[in-house]
Amino acid sequence: MYRNRRAKIVATIGPASSSPDMLKRLFEAGVDTFRMNFSHGSHQDHAAVFRAIRTLEKEMGCPIGILQDLQGPKIRVGQIPNGRMTVKTGDTLRFCLSTDDHAGAILLPHREIYTAVTAGDDLLIDDGRVRVRVLDAKAEVLETVVIVGGIISDRKGVNIPNAVLDISPLTTKDRRDLEFGLELGVDWVALSFVQKASDLAEARSLISQRAGLIAKIEKPSALIEIDSIIQLADGIMVARGDLGVEIPPEDVPGRQKELVRACRAAEKPVIVATQMLDSMISAPTPTRAEATDVAMAVYDGADAVMLSAETAAGIYPVETVEIMDRIIRSTENHKFYKSLMADADFNDPLSVPQAVASVAADLATSIGAPLIAAFTSSGMTAARVARKRPALPILAITPVEIVARQLCLLWGAVSIHSKDITTYEQAVSQARTIGSALKLVGEKDNIVVVASVPFGHTGTTNSLRVV
Incomplete structure (x- = not known):
């Protein structure tokens, strides 16, 4: 199918979009590749979606891509007494590997954290809504002070921007999910929690040539080894959700441009993802800032832009794809677009x-x-x-x-x-x-x-x- 645009659209499948009829409507609205998010849903659910897409592919008579996105390790606090607690700036908090001998401490059941962090490192809880700074790090205890107060509730996620954890990006669940996806016949596998280039080795050994490997860039440490990661991966996803938590938000746009340019130079596809048309989860039109965000990714030269909850759980999945399609077309028809694409000079010797x-x-x-x-x-x-x-x-x-x-x-x-x-x-x-x-x-x-x-x-x- 010829869509008369250059940048591609990736759409995440979920409860709002998993029926065969909705998948067809989304494809006709402009989706080029469907993303199956293995953080949610059962194998049975994903298998039904996969079969429906392949049936649609035959009906439409053109290739349709399927991307499997693995969950990766999730760093979370444990159960909080009474389910939640409020902390204030200046409060001291103790995090422990086990709370058996530490009454009042917050359970943080991830041994890798205690060996990786040092005094001065920050822990960001619940996407950075609460920030604490490590005062003292012991083998099973972290003494911290609250820098930004708020509410900590059960099982909230924890980000550690300055630490490289000794942890595989593939959990036991991921390995099961990966083998299932490869047996189905997915075209791409997206690997979460990539911290360093060597993290890709295990996934590559399991995948071999059965699918393309996409490295999700969401950790600051991955940016340090980005050239090696791009060389080892078959594509890159700029996962701006976690990346935007772990690096200053004002740095995200520049990093996005760097990643897109580096992937273009390396002849690897790059996806810009997260919160692109986020308000359309519940609204029929995007904000002007969101429309500009999509357009800027297109002006950067991204191969694809991605929708997440907008199509997985939103009220307006088809309308969201239609608007993203219109934004891409309008951007690519603008007088500045062609010159921006043509002016890129990589200054490298060509093979x-x-x-x-x-x-x-x-x-x-x-x-x-x-x-x-x-x-x-x-x-x-x-x-x-x-x-x-x-x-x-x-x-x-x-x-x-x-x-x-x-x-x-x-x-x-x-x-x-x-x-x-x-x-x-x-x-x-x-x-x-x-x-x-x-x-x-x-x-x-x-x-x-x-x-x-x-x-x-x-x-x-x-x-x-x-x-």
Whole structure:
């Protein structure tokens, strides 16, 4: 399906959007990839959604991506006496691994915290609504002072911005969920709580090539190793919820731009996520600030923008997707957008495959071609063209079904799953047939074809023709 926009839309599925009818309405409104959030719902629920999406895919006759988002470890306080307590600035609090010998202390049952934090570190409770500072850290006890007071209630989350915890991003639950998702056939797996590049190794060993691996960037420590993380991952999610708790909120926009640019340079898709149209959970229209937020992610060059609770639990899931689609289209049609995309200069030496793809993008623009046909087995040829952000569609044609679905996240890609080809004549014929069917190519139009020759070889991107 050709949507006549470059940035993609990811929508989270939940109680408000899990029926086959609603999934179809969301797809028709503009969703390119559906996110299954394994922090909620049973395996049975997710399996039903997965089957419904694959049925919809057959009905619509085009690839649809499915992203499995793993919950990751959750750091939480334990049970609070009477369910909640109010603390004031200046109060002293004791956190303990076990409260058996510490009456009045707050249970924090995560041994990794006690070995990682030091005096001066802050603990942020309930998304930072309460902030305490560590005065003294012992093996099983933390003495703290309240910096920002408020209410602490049962099982509220705890963020520790300045500490790297000795904890795997994959819990026992995550491993079960991951194997289930891979058996279903998800296209992408998003890994939560990535602190360092080595955190990706375990997930990669379990996933292998069965799905693409997306690293969620939500910890300050991940920003320190971001170049290595991007190299090891297949894509990145800018998870601004937890990231915005753990770093100053005024730093989030700049970090977002850095991450988008780094992923574009590395030819990896990047998703900007969290609270994009948050008010539409309960309102039929977004705030002007939210519309601007989505537009700024598009101006940054993000491959995809993501909806969370807006489509999972909101009252207006379809309307939210429609408005996000309209914001993207309007932004991409603005006079500043094309110049912003074209002006990016990465100042890095290009490999031969990158140079061929870059020239293809420039050439297609110069001759007024209606599209670039990128024949790809791994998706890399299309990704190399997309790095240039050309102002025309990238017809990404692949014989590999999972690659076609993964390309539903790639900027500018019109993803096509097709029969394998072995000659340039077949490639040209197929590009013209598909382009005509999508009403993108006229009889006298020139199109640019870029591929790896011999066909079927991955990673080379060594051939460019105008036909």
